[in-house]
Amino acid sequence: MEGLVKCSANYVPLSPISFLERAAFVYGDKVSIVYGDTRYSWRETHWRCLRLASALSQMGLHRGDVVAALAPNIPALYELYFGVPMAGAVLSGLNTRLDAPMLAFLLQQSEAKIVCVDHQYVQLVLKALEVISAAKAKSPFLVVIRDSDQGAFSTTQEIPPGCLDYDGLLEMGKPDFEIIRPLDECEPITVNYTSGSTGTPKGAVYSHRAVYLNSIAQIFRFEMSTMPVFLWTVDMFRCSGWCFTWAVAALGGTNICIRNATSKAIFDAIFTHKVTHLCGKPTILNMIAEAPLTDHRPLPSKVDLVIAGALPPLEILNKVHELGFSVSHAYGMTEALSLVNVRSLMDEQIGMPHCEGICNVLMEGVDVKDPTTMRSVPADGKTIGEVMLRGNTLMSGYLKNIQATQAAFRRGWYGTGDLGVRDPDGYVRLKDREVDTIFNGEGDAISTLEIEAVLASHPAVQAAAVVGRTEEDRSGETPCAFVKLKEGCSASGQEIIEFCRGKLPNYMLPGSVVLGDLPMNSTGNIHKFVLKDKAKALGSLFHSNGHLTNGVCEKG
Amino acid sequence: MEGLVKCSANYVPLSPISFLERAAFVYGDKVSIVYGDTRYSWRETHWRCLRLASALSQMGLHRGDVVAALAPNIPALYELYFGVPMAGAVLSGLNTRLDAPMLAFLLQQSEAKIVCVDHQYVQLVLKALEVISAAKAKSPFLVVIRDSDQGAFSTTQEIPPGCLDYDGLLEMGKPDFEIIRPLDECEPITVNYTSGSTGTPKGAVYSHRAVYLNSIAQIFRFEMSTMPVFLWTVDMFRCSGWCFTWAVAALGGTNICIRNATSKAIFDAIFTHKVTHLCGKPTILNMIAEAPLTDHRPLPSKVDLVIAGALPPLEILNKVHELGFSVSHAYGMTEALSLVNVRSLMDEQIGMPHCEGICNVLMEGVDVKDPTTMRSVPADGKTIGEVMLRGNTLMSGYLKNIQATQAAFRRGWYGTGDLGVRDPDGYVRLKDREVDTIFNGEGDAISTLEIEAVLASHPAVQAAAVVGRTEEDRSGETPCAFVKLKEGCSASGQEIIEFCRGKLPNYMLPGSVVLGDLPMNSTGNIHKFVLKDKAKALGSLFHSNGHLTNGVCEKG
Structure with a gap:
């Protein structure tokens, strides 16, 4: 067609930076962030992010360079999610539960x-920088974020020699x-490391376009309206705070930051600031349910x-x-910018936590496919395939790992590694992680x-994890359950197996139940590979009578 | 950054076609369209649009070809907004109030x-095709949409020889x-002709990306949630139905179609179908306010x-x-995909109808600039400049009119031709259309x-329009008001001028008031250029005493 143009008037690259600029204009006087006694307006947040971007540029940062951050949910970290991209750079928010060698590895990889490090983690990062120096690699420049909320700066807030403090950095910058x-x-905006439950963490890179569209998708998924009050109980470093960093700005909302998400802090914040939305790991539910009166x-x-994540028990x-909360459950992964789908748990059969429904607006497709033929499995509710996704709210790939990127994107789809079925109504139902599914050797995928x-x-059960256990005289595996009981509760493994009978087909009954603590990774997920090793080691214990039927090992 | 890919898994061109596919999947059994006794589900609408696209392709339509449509708000027109783009083609929805020569011109231009023509307009289009044939140009193929809602097909619904009927077309198509x-x-998705109040209509071309993002913007602007019930009182051919054609699909809503938007039809539809949203021209307000009990x-x-559009009187x-309606007022134009901004009239000072506020999410910028220097005017609430826009929800340009396109997009901004000021709080306030502003020769822009x-x-006033009137012995213009009184009401021109005194500064008082009917164009806008000619012709009438002070001409 003739007469048309694509110019900077009618084509602007999608970027969440626009959300901040608009918030400063439309909601300039409204509160952007509350953190203890600290309180900013959107005009101030915009101004601070401009100074931050300016200072970073002055430090010699170039387009595409990476700035890492290690901090809890404090205002400075929120500002970094805007200020770093505004300098043309890429933010890598790091998990505060990592140790020094892993931090060293990720700083080098990116x-x-x-x-930029919160004062609480300075010693940890100094250790990581020592590891990097020992490897004769170039260390990143350290910026310490001191915490005004803690009153006078304590000795833990001293700035190591040769380093800058965050507020000093901002003072260097120009607001114009x-x-x-x-x-x-x-172009990339953030690097988001996976939790590494199946190996070394991989850096999922998000683009400006992807997070812009996913911020909008989050607003739809959570049915948020203008000026929400968002309590930061999800880690900002987790999938870029599930994109709420940017979505809250798009709506001119208020960010309520808390350093430690305790039950008291959560209830206080909700009451004081009239919080409308919060999100995070399932342990938040436990925290709320088990809060002292x-x-x-x-x-x-x-x-x-x-x-x-996994749903906690029905009782919780x-x-x-x-208590009046409106709880929804989300299915997602780092590679899909956190969430694929959210469903309310209010009116549904919450005893069936793995009927995940379908994708929300802006995701182009969710399907269950045979990963070999790439054909959809029949919608019979039985045939298992791999859950696959397509859309603009997926990562651009894994940083410096083209093999992993190419393995993830197969013939136009992203393979989640989760197993599922298609129900006759077209809905996708999750069955399991591919790597965790138990094949019993008789054709059943459990x-x-x-x-x-x-x-x-x-x-009596607080948490449970099931892995496959190989037995020497059988070709397949049997389910082995690791169960943590609630404090003050007791139940034998045999009682637990009896409880399952009737609720599960016989071939799915746990063959063994091990009571005790469960190994968790830094994101609160259970380390199944540790349990698999444990299950293997159990083997010999049950071979007294030649084969094993619902053998139970207590406190193994 | 290494390791990243842009592939069909993580990059899908934005297109509202996705909204329909998702609606068919997520809201498959929910009602998509109601029109009299006709009722479709989203699965059926998807299926019908696939057949439509298939049939159009069979007819030899290629990527980028134009399909025109002339119909009121009926299901077939709604389907064309999806089916035509699904065939890779571009839809041109034409104004049903145009005459045959203008229709011929637009069919040839595009x-x-x-x-595709509703049976009601077949004779009109046949006349237009005659004009095209007479010019020895190639006529488009005619498809007649018969109206199932009208019971047995009447003689007006007969299909002219050599033409297809719409349902027959659908039957040709394959749903796979x-x-x-x-x-x-x-790539373009629709051509949207301007009303041509300042000359020949221009075809504003919208892209898939622009309408996708504007559909989302409309959902935000109207604060719509899942499954709205949308009553079609805005013409679908008007700015592609302000993008609600696609936005309703994105939310799995229900489209209530009515052939004629009478007050009875509006009240009945709202009551019967529990309508949540409707929109259109200000005359809808009159219709509702003046509806018989x-x-x-x-x-x-x-x-x-x-x-x-212009606000009707406060009383209306x-x-x-x-009556319980929640009324908002929008500022916009065809080139900006209809709307720039929407503001509620509930809590605001509705006596000030031209304080337009600012842009909504997804528009990148709204500013008031000196069109020569392209610098923002000072935010003093006084200095007048041109309202300019930037963002992804603007047209791609005017079809086959690169001069007009280039004139519209100037140095990174779209010039609206509207005059405005920037208030000290940063808000933009509209003053006038540039071409309509009165310059009184003493430095005032009125x-x-x-x-x-x-x-x-x-x-007593039903509607009013003011234009500038040049006087031979003065270098500037004075305001000349054309006023239509309500039926049964009376007021003299002098009374009306007295009414304005105190409410307007003296230099803004109308110099003359002409009572009578107002000339309207096909979109219901007042033809100011006709009034300007009228005002010119008045000149000699008032020159009895050498110069003119608030001279009044009644029923001129």
């Missing part, structure tokens, strides 16, 4: 030029800085709580509902998630 | 290969048709009503509010909109 926008909306405060209005869920859901519904 | 998606999201039906719940607004707002607040 070639971070600068690392000209933002270095992406030339192409597919003295921590409780009435909810000022509807509070939406979205959790991602019911308790949180009774979903450990389904067994875990039944175990979790036992009144 | 080189439409096919024109592979959609011809845009290769680039900036026998047409009234109680509103089942909150009904959001957005109008775009108040009446509509009293906003005709402000005078019109005061005139409209007179209890």
Whole structure:
């Protein structure tokens, strides 16, 4: 067609930087961030991010350079999610539960030029920098974030020699800085390391376009309206704070930052600031449900709580509902910018936690495919395939790992590694992680998630994880359950197996139950590979009578 | 950064076609369209649009070809907004109030290969095709949409020889048709002719990307949530139905189609179908406010009503509010995909109808600039400049009119031709259309909109338009008001001028008031250029005493 143009008037690369600029204009006087006694307006946040971007540029940062950050959910970290991209750079938010060698590895892998560190983690990062120096590699420049909320700076807040402090950095910057926008909306904005439950963490890179569209998708998924009050209980470093860093700015909302998400801090914040939304790991539900009565405060209005991960027991869920929270459950992964789908747990059959429904607006496709033929499995609710995704809200790939990137994107789809079925109504139902599925050698693929859901519904069970256990005289595996009981509760392994009978087909009944603590990784997920080793080691214990039927090992 | 890929898994060209596919999947059984006794589900609408796209392809339509449509708000027109793009083609929805020569001109300008016409307009289009044939040009193929809602097909619904009927076309199509998606999201999806109030209509071309993002922007602007019930009172051919054609699909909502938007049809539809949203021209407000009591039906719940254009008198607004409607006012234009901004009229000072606020999410920038220097005017609430826009929700340009396109897009901004000021709080306030502003020769730029707002607040005035009137012995212009009185009301021109005194500064008082009918164009806008000619012709009438002070001409 003739007469048309694509120019900077009618084509602007999609970037969440626009959300901040608009918030400063439309919601300039409204509160952007609250953290203890600290309180900023959107105009101030915009101004601070401009100074931050300006100072970073002055330090010699170039387009595409990486800035790392290690901090809890404090205002400075929120500002970094805007200020670093506004300098044309890429932010790598690091998990505060990592150790020095892993931090050293990730800083080197991303070639971070600068690392901004909360005072609480300075010693840890100094150790990591020693590891890097010992390897004769170039260390990133250290910027320390001192915490105004802690009153006078304590000795833990001293700035090591040769380092800058964050506020000093901001003072260097000029608020009339000209933002270095992406030339192409597919340029990277953040690196998000996976938790590494199946090996070394991989750096999932998000683009400006992807996070812009996913911020909008989050607003739809959470049915948020203008000026929400968002309580930061999800880690900002986790999938870029599930993109709420940017989505809250798009809506001119208020960010309530807390250093430690204790039950008291959560209830206080909700009551004081009229919080409308919070989200995070399922342990938040436990925290709320098990909060001492003295921590409780009435909810000022509807509070939406979205959790991602395995569902905690029904009892916990019911308790949180009774307290007035509106709980939803999300399915997602780092590679899909956190969430694929969110479903309410209010009206649904919460005993079936793995019927995940379908994708929300902006995701182009969710399917279950045979990974060899790439054809959709029949919609019979039985045939298992791999859950696959397509859309603009997926990562650009794994940083410096083209093999892993190419393995993830197969013939136009992203393979999640999760197993699922297609129900006759077209809905996708998750069955298990591919690597965790138990194949019993008789043609059955057993979903450990389904067994875990039944175990979790036992009144004495706090948490449960099931892995496959190989037996020497059998070709397949049997389910081996690791169960942590609630404090003050008791149940034998045999009782737990009996509890499952009738709720599960016989071939899915746990062959063994091991009571005890469960090994967790830094994100609160259970380390199944540790349990698999444990299960292997159990082998010989049960071979007294030649083969094993529901053998039980207590406190193994 | 290494390790990243841009592939069909993580990059899908933005297109509203995805909204329909998702609606068919997520809301498959939910009602998509209601029209009289006709009722479709989203699965059926998807299926019908696939067949439509398939049939169009079979007819030899190629990527980028234009299909024109001339129809009221009926299901077939809604389907064309999806089916035509799904065939890779571009839809040109034509104004049903145009005459045959203008239709002939627009069909030729867009080189439409096919024109789909509602039975009501077949004779009109046949006349237009005769004009095209007479010019020895190639006529588009005619498809007649018969109206199942009208019971047995009447003689007006007969299909002219050599033509197809729309249902027959659909029967030709295959529902397993592979959609011809845009290769680039900036490819055109619709041509939208301006009303031509300042000359020949220009065809504003929208891209897949622009309408995808604007559909989302509309959802934000109207604060719509999942499954709205949308009553079609805005013409679908008007800015592609302000993108609600696609936005309703994105939310799995229900489209309530009515052939004629009478007050009875509006109240009945709202009551019967529990309508949540409707929009259109300000005359809808008049229609509702002046509806006979026998047409009234109680509103089942909150009904959001957005109008775009000049505001009707306060009295009308108040009446509509009293009936329970939640009214908002929008500022926009065809080139900006209809709307720049929407503001509620509930809590605001509705006596100030031209304080337009600022842009909504997804528009990158709204500013008031000196069109020569392209610098923002000072935010003093006084200095007048041109309102300019930037963002992804603007047209790609005017079809086959690169001069007009280039004139519209100037140094990174789209010039609206509207005059405005920047208030000290940063907000943009509209003053007037540039071409309509009155320059009094003493350095004052007089906003005709402000005078019109005061005139409209007179209890006897139904509508008013003000233009500049040149006097032979003066270098500048004076405001000349054309006023239509309400039926049964009377007021003299002098009374009207007295009414304005005190409400307007002296230099803005109308110099003359002409009572009578107002000339309207096909979109319901007042033809100011006709009034300007009239005002010119008045000149000699008032020159008895050498110069003119508030001379009044009644029924001129």
